[in-house]
Every structure is written in C-alpha cells, then in structure tokens.
Amino acid sequence: MIQIKHVEFSYSRNAQLFTGLELSLSPGHIHGILGKNGEGKSTLLKMISGMIFPQKGEIEVLGYEPRKRQPEMLREIFFLPEELPPITLSIENYEKVYAPFYPHFNHEQFQGYLQEFEINSGKSQINKLSYGQKKKVFMAFGLATNTKIVLLDEPTNGLDIPSKAQFRKMTASALEEERIMLISTHQVRDLDSLIDSIIIMNSHQIVFNELCENITEKLLFSYGKEKSEGEEVLYSEENLRGFDQVSINKTGEESKLDIELLFNTVLKNHQRIREIFSNQNNKRF
Amino acid sequence: MEFNDAQAIYLQIADYISEHILLGKWKEGERLLSVRELGTELEVNPNTVMRAYDFLQSNEIIYNKRGIGYFVADDAKEKILNYRRKRFLEKELPILFKNIHLLNIDVEEIKKRYNDYLQKQQAL
Numbered sequence: 044m045i046q047i048k049h050v051e052f053s054y055s056r057n058a059q060l061f062t063g064l065e066l067s068l069s070p071g072h073i074h075g076i077l078g079k080n081g082e083g084k085s086t087l088l089k090m091i092s093g094m095i096f097p098q099k100g101e102i103e104v105l106g107y108e109p110r111k112r113q114p115e116m117l118r119e120i121f122f123l124p125e126e127l128p129p130i131t132l133s134i135e136n137y138e139k140v141y142a143p144f145y146p147h148f149n150h151e152q153f154q155g156y157l158q159e160f161e162i163n164s165g166k167s168q169i170n171k172l173s174y175g176q177k178k179k180v181f182m183a184f185g186l187a188t189n190t191k192i193v194l195l196d197e198p199t200n201g202l203d204i205p206s207k208a209q210f211r212k213m214t215a216s217a218l219e220e221e222r223i224m225l226i227s228t229h230q231v232r233d234l235d236s237l238i239d240s241i242i243i244m245n246s247h248q249i250v251f252n253e254l255c256e257n258i259t260e261k262l263l264f265s266y267g268k269e270k271s272e273g274e275e276v277l278y279s280e281e282n283l284r285g286f287d288q289v290s291i292n293k294t295g296e297e298s299k300l301d302i303e304l305l306f307n308t309v310l311k312n313h314q315r316i317r318e319i320f321s322n323q324n325n326k327r328f
Numbered sequence: 329m330e331f332n333d334a335q336a337i338y339l340q341i342a343d344y345i346s347e348h349i350l351l352g353k354w355k356e357g358e359r360l361l362s363v364r365e366l367g368t369e370l371e372v373n374p375n376t377v378m379r380a381y382d383f384l385q386s387n388e389i390i391y392n393k394r395g396i397g398y399f400v401a402d403d404a405k406e407k408i409l410n411y412r413r414k415r416f417l418e419k420e421l422p423i424l425f426k427n428i429h430l431l432n433i434d435v436e437e438i439k440k441r442y443n444d445y446l447q448k449q450q451a452l
Contacts, residue, residue: 073373211371216364218374236329236337239373256379259336266333297336 044069045091045192045223050100052086059247060086064100066242066249070191073214073224073237077306078244084227085125087244088194091225092122105191118145121185125196127177134180135165147189156183159209175201182210186217193217195226199233207233231302241302243309251309253320255300261319262308263292264301277315278308291319329370337372341380344370346389346408349400356405360390360398387411 050064060083068074078084089095090102093109093116102109107116130137134157142148157165160179169177178201185193198214199207214237218224228234241258243251262277268285275291287301289308309316331340348354360366363381367374381398384390389404389411401407428438 072375208371212368215371215373216368218364218367236331236370236372236376239375255376264333297339299331299333299336299340301333 044103044105045225046101046103047087047090048101050090050097050102052083052090052095052097054086061097061247064247064249066252068223068225068240068242070223071218071220072240072254073218073226074240074242075231075234075238075302076225076227076242076244077229077231077302078227082244083247084244085196088122088124088196088225088227091192092120092194093117094122119191120194121145121188121190121192122194123178123181123185123196123198125200127174127181130169133166133168134162137169137180138165138184141184142188145188145190149187149189152189153183153187156186156213159183159213160206175203175206178202179206182213186213191221191223193222193224195224197228197230198226199228199230211237231306235302238302241305243306245310245313250313251316251320257320258305259292259297259300260295261292262305263290263294263296264288264298264304265290266301277312278304280304280307329372338376338379338383341366341370341372341377342383345380345384346412349389349404350408354400356400356402358400359396360400362397 045066045068047064047066050061051059052061052064053059064087066087076084076087086095090097091104091109093104093112096110105116105119107113109116132140138150138153142150142153157163157180160183162176162179162183169180172180178198182195182198185195199210202210211234214224214226226234226238239255241251241253241255242249265271265288266284266286270279270281270286271288271290273290275293276288277291278289280287287304289304292298329340329344331337335343345354345360349356354360360381361369363374363377366372367377370377381390381392385392385398387407389401389407390398391401392398428435
C-alpha cells in the first residue's frame with residue numbers, strides 16, 4: 044500500500060510544486076501515471092522511493108516512512124529512473140554487488156529476462172551499452188528483485204520495437220497480487236493493454252485515479268462516422284475516421300478504453316468527471 | 329495481439345479464446361493457459377485476462393477447478409454459438425439493417441446473394 048497525504052513540496056522557494064498532494068495506491072495493479080511535462084510525475088516517484096523528501100505532509104509506503112530510508116523498506120522498492128545511473132561495472136558484477144540488497148532477488152529470473160531482451164554477454168560493461176540496452180539491463184534486474192514496489196519512469200523510452208513487446212510480456216508476467224507497479228509514461232500506446240489503473244496529474248494535483256474497469260463502466264468510448272450530441276457527451280475529437288468521443292455510459296456496455304482520449308477528457312472536463320466518479324463511490328460505500 | 333477499438337480488451341480476449349475453441353485448437357475438457365501465461369503471451373495485464381475468464385465462466389464456456397485452473401466446458405462450442413448468435417441478432421444485425429435501408433437495397437437482392445453464397449460454400 045502507498046498512501047500520500049497533504050504533501051507539499053518545492054524545489055525552490057518561489058516555485059511550489061505540490062501543495063496538498065493526495066494519492067493512494069493498492070497492490071495487485073499496474074498503475075499508469077499520466078501528466079504533461081513538468082507536472083511532477085518523476086518527483087512523485089522519487090518521493091515514494093525516499094530519494095527526496097516532502098516539506099510537509101505524510102507518505103507511507105508498506106507501512107514505512109520513505110524519508111527514514113529504512114533497509115526494510117528499501118529492499119522492497121525498485122525504482123528505474125528515466126536518467127540511468129552511470130555504472131562502470133559489468134552486468135555480472137553489478138548483480139554481485141547489488142543483488143544482495145534484495146532478499147527476493149532471483150538469479151535465474153534475471154538471466155531469463157536478459158535472454159528475452161537478447162542481452163547475451165554478462166561481461167559487457169554497463170556504461171558502454173547504448174541507452175536502450177542499459178535500460179533493458181536495469182529493467183531485467185528490477186523485475187528480478189521481486190520487490191513489492193516497482194516504480195518505472197518512462198520505461199519504454201529508448202526501447203526499440205521488439206523490446207517494447209518484450210517489456211510488455213515481462214511486466215505482465217511480473218504482476219503479483221502483493222505487488223504495486225507504478226509506471227509514469229507519455230507513450231500511452233506502448234502500455235495500453237498493460238496498465239489497469241490510471242492516475243492523471245494536472246496543475247500539480249492528482250485529478251483522477253481509477254481502475255480501468257470502473258472507467259469503462261462509467262464512460263463510453265466511441266469511434267465512428269457520426270457525432271453524437273447531447274448532455275452525455277463529455278469530449279469529442281474529429282479525425283480521419285470520424286469522431287472519437289467520450290460520453291457517459293448509459294447502456295452498461297463496455298467499450299475499449301483509449302487512454303489518450305481519457306486524458307484529454309479529464310483535462311478539459313475534470314469537474315464533470317469528478318462528479319461522475321464520486322457518484323459511483325457513494326453507491327459503493 | 330492487436331486489439332481493435334470496437335470492444336473492451338477483455339471481451340476481445342474472450343472472443344480470441346472462443347475462436348480457439350470453435351476451431352478445435354483448444355478442446356473440450358482441456359485446461360486453458362493460466363491467467364498469467366495468457367497475459368504474458370498476449371502482453372496484457374493478468375487482471376484483464378482474469379476478467380475475460382470470469383466472463384467466459386459466467387457464460388458457462390469454461391469452468392474453474394479450484395487450485396488447478398480453468399477448463400473448456402464439454403458443451404463449450406454450443407454455448408459459444410448461442411452467445412454469438414444472440415450477439416449477432418442484437419448488435420450486428422441492426423447495423424446491417426440500417427445500411428440496407430440507407431442504401432435502399434432490395435431484400436430480394438440480399439436473399440439471392442445469400443443463396444449464391446450458400447451454393448458456393450456447399451461446392452467447396
């Protein structure tokens with residue numbers, strides 16, 4: 044479980060990034076976090092992993108406070124930053140040095156993932172690999188740590204086409220009931236079928252946090268030649284194939300969620316979106 | 329797996345499994361891939377695969393043996409055909425009707441073409 048309450052944070056005195064950030068994440072899901080550049084997605088991941096500390100408010104990760112950086116917590120978190128650390132070790136030596144920090148690390152799994160990514164020589168020095176190759180090494184390592192929390196910052200950036208598919212396979216196979224996976228991304232098409240929970244940041248706030256099945260229960264995504272009009276239409280986009288629309292789902296029929304369309308809808312219409320989803324919560328509890 | 333925009337992903341996975349059963353690739357009484365295995369194969373979140381299995385189970389196309397896995401039901405093919413027929417009549421046929429009406433096509437023309445199609449099929 045990850046709980047963030049009333050968190051305030053700023054990098055400099057005159058530019059407040061977060062004022063009262065709230066977020067709660069449950070295990071067993073792959074959460075995708077979306078937001079424009081500069082919203083603070085990476086900052087959020089760094090706060091969860093205890094790399095930077097909030098100035099006010101509380102963060103609780105697996106019952107620990109990240110700022111204390113207790114080993115019991117750190118051995119259950121793997122964080123893949125967008126900017127990869129400069130590591131002069133070979134892959135083999137990297138494993139020797141870093142794997143012991145993670146009690147559930149599995150050597151065979153690591154080798155298997157490397158093989159899937161077609162990284163064959165464990166003797167290669169990590170620093171001398173390309174960005175994409177390096178990323179694959181860290182990703183393979185991260186999933187093999189079997190930590191309860193996996194934070195991935197733009198994991199598909201820099202990956203070639205086959206590697207993206209491999210990444211999806213590996214991530215799908217690595218989800219456990221006890222595991223929280225949190226992925227920040229702009230490449231929504233890469234992760235379309237992988238994430239089952241969507242968090243949207245806007246104006247340095249979490250404006251949306253829902254499981255995909257709740258989203259398609261409440262909202263209807265339609266793609267067609269005809270534009271529907273009316274109260275229930277929340278967002279509409281015209282393109283070559285006609286109109287991509289998001290409206291309130293009244294039939295109960297579930298459509299295919301389009302993350303980009305959802306993102307635009309939430310940004311444009313977040314008051315109504317909030318009403319629609321808060322009604323649901325009232326019914327549930 | 330490539331997904332289209334017409335339906336929720338879990339329904340497309342349910343169709344994919346149904347197709348495999350209809351084509352006899354997965355036989356009655358046979359165990360299905362585990363949720364994780366199929367998720368990995370299709371590059372899909374295991375929770376989404378789970379929804380597809382739940383859906384197929386509630387339509388009695390597959391069944392669950394606790395602790396062992398999911399199996400293809402003995403009358404799965406019949407169940408799939410019933411479900412598909414229902415869906416065709418309720419969802420797809422109205423769209424067809426709409427186009428027939430819009431393009432002003434005579435029903436006799438449709439009948440004739442359908443009979444031609446049946447003859448070709450039988451000749452194969």
